[in-house]
Amino acid sequence: xxxxxxxxxxxxxxxxxxxxxxxxxxxxxxxxxxxxxxxxxxxxxxxxxxxxxxxxxxxxxxxxxxxxxxxxxxxxxxxxxxxxxxxxxxxxxxxxxxxxxxxxxxxxxxxxxxxxxxxxxxxxxx
Amino acid sequence: xxxxxxxxxxxxxxxxxxxxxxxxxxxxxxxxxxxxxxxxxxxxxxxxxxxxxxxxxxxxxxxxxxxxxxxxxxxxxxxxxxxxxxxxxxxxxxxxxxxxxxxxxxxxxxxx
Amino acid sequence: xxxxxxxxxxxxxxxxxxxxxxxxxxxxxxxxxxxxxxxxxxxxxxxxxxxxxxxxxxxxxxxxxxxxxxxxxxxxxxxxxxxxxxxxxxxxxxxxxxxxxxxxxxxxxxxxxxxxxxxxxxxxxxxxxxxxxxxxxxxxxxxxxxxxxxxxxxxxxxxxxxxxxxxxxxxxxxxxxxxxxxxxxxxxxxxxxxxxxxxxxxxxxxxxxxxxxxxxxxxxxxxxxxxxxxxxxxxxxxxxxxxxxxxxxx
Numbered sequence: 194x195x196x197x198x199x200x201x202x203x204x205x206x207x208x209x210x211x212x213x214x215x216x217x218x219x220x221x222x223x224x225x226x227x228x229x230x231x232x233x234x235x236x237x238x239x240x241x242x243x244x245x246x247x248x249x250x251x252x253x254x255x256x257x258x259x260x261x262x263x264x265x266x267x268x269x270x271x272x273x274x275x276x277x278x279x280x281x282x283x284x285x286x287x288x289x290x291x292x293x294x295x296x297x298x299x300x301x302x303x304x305x306x307x308x309x310x311x312x313x314x315x316x317x318x319x
Numbered sequence: 320x321x322x323x324x325x326x327x328x329x330x331x332x333x334x335x336x337x338x339x340x341x342x343x344x345x346x347x348x349x350x351x352x353x354x355x356x357x358x359x360x361x362x363x364x365x366x367x368x369x370x371x372x373x374x375x376x377x378x379x380x381x382x383x384x385x386x387x388x389x390x391x392x393x394x395x396x397x398x399x400x401x402x403x404x405x406x407x408x409x410x411x412x413x414x415x416x417x418x419x420x421x422x423x424x425x426x427x428x429x430x431x
Numbered sequence: 432x433x434x435x436x437x438x439x440x441x442x443x444x445x446x447x448x449x450x451x452x453x454x455x456x457x458x459x460x461x462x463x464x465x466x467x468x469x470x471x472x473x474x475x476x477x478x479x480x481x482x483x484x485x486x487x488x489x490x491x492x493x494x495x496x497x498x499x500x501x502x503x504x505x506x507x508x509x510x511x512x513x514x515x516x517x518x519x520x521x522x523x524x525x526x527x528x529x530x531x532x533x534x535x536x537x538x539x540x541x542x543x544x545x546x547x548x549x550x551x552x553x554x555x556x557x558x559x560x561x562x563x564x565x566x567x568x569x570x571x572x573x574x575x576x577x578x579x580x581x582x583x584x585x586x587x588x589x590x591x592x593x594x595x596x597x598x599x600x601x602x603x604x605x606x607x608x609x610x611x612x613x614x615x616x617x618x619x620x621x622x623x624x625x626x627x628x629x630x631x632x633x634x635x636x637x638x639x640x641x642x643x644x645x646x647x648x649x650x651x652x653x654x655x656x657x658x659x660x661x662x663x664x665x666x667x668x669x670x671x672x673x674x675x676x677x678x679x680x681x
Contacts, residue, residue, distance in 0.1 A: 200527035200535060201442060201450050203498065204591070209524055210501035215588070218638040222393065229386045236421060242359075243366060243429040249359040276344070279337050285637055286334065286660075288668070291653050293642050293675045326633030327626045327662050392636070395629055396592045 217300040221278035224271045231268060262318045269314040274307030333388040336381035343378045367430050379422045383415050433459045435511070437473065440521040442528050443480065450528065453478075454517070466514065467495055467506040482531035490646060493580030496523055497532045503582035504680045505646040515681050523585035525594065539581050542598045546606040546624070551617035566670075567613035573672025574608035574654055576647050577601060583641035583651050589634040596630035600641035600651030603632060607654035610661060611671070622662050632658060648674035 238255075241248040255261045281299050285291040290299045356362035365371055390411055398404045434456055442450035455473050463469050467485055474481040483506065484494040490508035497506055498521040500514060511518075526534035552561065584590045584599035598606065603625075610621050625632040632655065641651040653672055660667065 198444065200444070200529065202527055203440060203450075203521045203524050208501055208519070208521070209498070209586070212640060212643045214639045214643070218636060219588075222389075222636075225389045226393065229390055232382070232386065232418060236418065236425065240421075240425045243363060243425065246359040249362065276341065280341070282637060283334060283337065285652075286656055288653070288656065291656060292650060292673070293639075293678075296639055296642070325626050326629045326631070327659070329629060330633055330659065331663075391629075392634075396589065396634065399593075 213297055213304070214300040217278055217281070217303050220274055220304075221282075224275040224278075227271050228275055231271075256318070266311055266314050266318060270307055270311035273310035274303065277303040277306045277310075329388045329391070332384050336385040336388075339381045340378060340385065343374060343381075346374075363429065372426060372430070376422075376426055379419070383419050387411065387415055433512070435459055435469065435514075436517040437469070438517045438519045439470075439473075439481065439531070440528075441481075441531055443530055452519075459512070463511055465507050466499065466509040466511045466518075466520075469511050470506055470520070480531075482533055484533050491578055493578035496580035496582045496585075496646070497521065498523055498585075499680050502680050503586045503644045505580060505582070508646060509680050513679055513681055523581055525585055525591045526581070534581075534585075536581055538594045539579075539584055539599070539601065542584075542594075542602040543579065543605060546598060546602050546609070547617070547621065548605050548609065550609070550612065550615050551620075552614055553616065561614045563613055569670045570611040570613070571608055571671055573649060573674060574604050574611065576674070577604055577608070577649060578647060580646060582644045582646055586640040586644045588638055588640065589636060593630060593634055596628075597634040598625070598631050600635075600655070603635070603658065604649060604651040604654045606632075607658050610658060618661075622658070625658060626662055642675075643678070646677055648677045650675065 238252055242252045243249075256265075281290070281296075281303050284299075285296065290296055356365055366375065391408060394404060394407050394411070398407060437455040437457070438452050439455060440450055441447070441453045455477060457469060457473055457477070459469070460472075463472070465488075467483075467488060470481070470483055471485070474483075483497065485507065486492040486494045488507045490505050493505070495506040496503060499506070499509055500519050503523060506520075520532065522528050522532045522534045526536060526539070529535055550561075579601060581601065583604075584601045587600055589597050590599045606621060606625060609615050610618055615621075635652070635655050637652050637656070639652045642649070642653070645651065650672055657668065657672075
């Protein structure tokens with residue numbers, strides 16, 4: 194008689210379809226985590242900018258650095274996606290766009306909108 | 320600790336802090352687009368003006384509350400052993416409190 | 432005569448160490464309209480050990496919920512000719528597999544029972560029925576139709592991470608059904624129960640996979656949003672929830 198063994202589970206995420214809303218959602222979570230991790234550095238910059246004219250100039254001077262500018266553009270994308278996805282959630286909470294097909298459309302708007310805002314920042318900062 | 324902050328209350332805090340931060344960011348962006356501060360004195364005067372400093376303090380309070388709910392959700396979702404969960408939540412609480420104290424210091428000192 | 436290629440998840444605990452995918456090719460006949468038709472013909476003509484739950488063959492019992500090309504659905508109402516090949520059939524994700532495409536739904540049923548899926552009304556029974564106006568009956572639309580197939584809950588990431596603590600979309604849409612029932616007297620207890628810890632309802636992040644895959648066209652995500660508003664004493668909507676046209680599985 195076979196002994197009681199552990200039942201297998203089908204759980205290969207690569208084989209499970211991810212609808213567009215699910216992609217928006219996981220990116221919303223990941224961008225949130227990145228934003229939270231970026232808070233200390235941002236506060237440091239704020240601190241510097243308020244301490245005195247020299248440290249203020251230092252902060253402004255950072256924008257001359259290409260690496261810093263690239264980081265800012267990425268940060269803009271992270272923030273834009275998180276905010277747009279958040280607005281989508283807030284509207285869904287009050288039953289705006291919460292049905293299937295409207296929600297798919299708004300998910301596309303969020304995904305593309307975030308990138309559009311980042312491209313805008315790219316244009317401004319370059 | 321987690322039970323005291325029931326699901327509904329946490330969800331409300333997350334939503335309300337989000338709405339406030341949305342308005343603040345929109346206002347900030349418009350101000351920077353229309354009338355960007357071009358020097359340290361202008362920047363400092365604006366940031367330490369009564370309404371802006373109050374709004375900024377409120378923004379950071381909202382940010383910390385929002386980050387608490389969001390990161391707590393991540394911990395509750397993925398960390399299953401209770402000991403690790405409690406430890407991480409406590410660490411998160413300390414980290415956010417420390418950041419909060421730092422912000423208070425910055426805003427306080429900027430007025431001096 | 433069209434030949435279709437299927438790749439089917441196989442697992443027999445008495446024979447196999449671990450699951451594997453088995454290929455089948457079969458010529459379609461004119462009577463093959465739904466995926467279940469073909470699965471049963473494969474079983475009858477090529478491998479009679481192929482195992483799947485099935486009963487009504489018309490999308491109302493919920494037995495044959497499986498994962499079709501990555502997306503959960505009912506085999507008996509999924510049109511087979513529209514499926515991309517090879518058609519990959521697997522059991523519902525995250526539920527322990529008993530055999531082939533038959534899964535253990537114990538945790539699913541436990542969550543369902545935990546929301547008390549029955550009318551709670553201690554008032555003395557009237558002579559005939561407990562009456563309900565047509566408007567009140569309409570409030571059950573869009574939630575009572577749930578056939579408990581498991582497509583939603585097994586496609587929900589929040590259920591994947593916390594199956595024992597998060598009630599899941601199926602349980603929650605049924606909770607909504609009873610919260611919306613004018614004959615029920617336990618509304619506040621139901622709402623309090625779902626708010627009793629941060630897991631039962633509030634793991635829901637409105638990812639909306641549930642609404643994507645429901646084969647009946649229900650929106651558990653919307654029902655959950657309405658439960659949250661009810662907890663805040665907001666009952667803005669007048670009627671029930673609408674059903675949407677179920678997307679075709681390809």
